[in-house]
Every structure is written in C-alpha cells, then in structure tokens.
Amino acid sequence: MKLDTFVLIVVAVAAALMACLYIIGLMIGFAMAGPVMLFVLVPVGIAAYVIARVITERLNEAKDDPYDDVEY
Secondary structure, three states: OOHHHHHHHHHHHHHHHHHHHHHHHHHHHHHHHOHHHHHHHHHHHHHHHHHHHHHHHHHHOOOOOOOOOOOO
C-alpha cells in the first residue's frame, strides 16, 4: 500500500471518529438540557437513520451505476 493511500485512510477514519464523537456529545448535551430537547433528538435521529439507509442502499446496489462503464 502506498503511503499517500495509507495517510488518506487514516485521515478519513480519524475524521469519521471525530464526527461520531461530536454527534454523541451533542446528543448527551441535549438530553441533559431537559426533556424539551428530546423534541430535537427525535428528528435528528430519524434524519441520521434515513441518511445511513440511503448511503447503505447506494453502496450495496450494483445495478444502475452510471460509472460502471468508465475507463480509468
């Protein structure tokens, strides 16, 4: 594996980890602020679920991929 590929993977994983920790921290902060903030957590949770499902479906579906015939 080339060094630039390895560094790119490390940076991407570190960024994803920091984003997850930030979101978890926000959720804990919202939950500690009071029950009113639960009205914020529910839509955020639903939006995160929908985004995760769309990304998962897009990555797992091989047909209808417009970049299959592209020569690199």
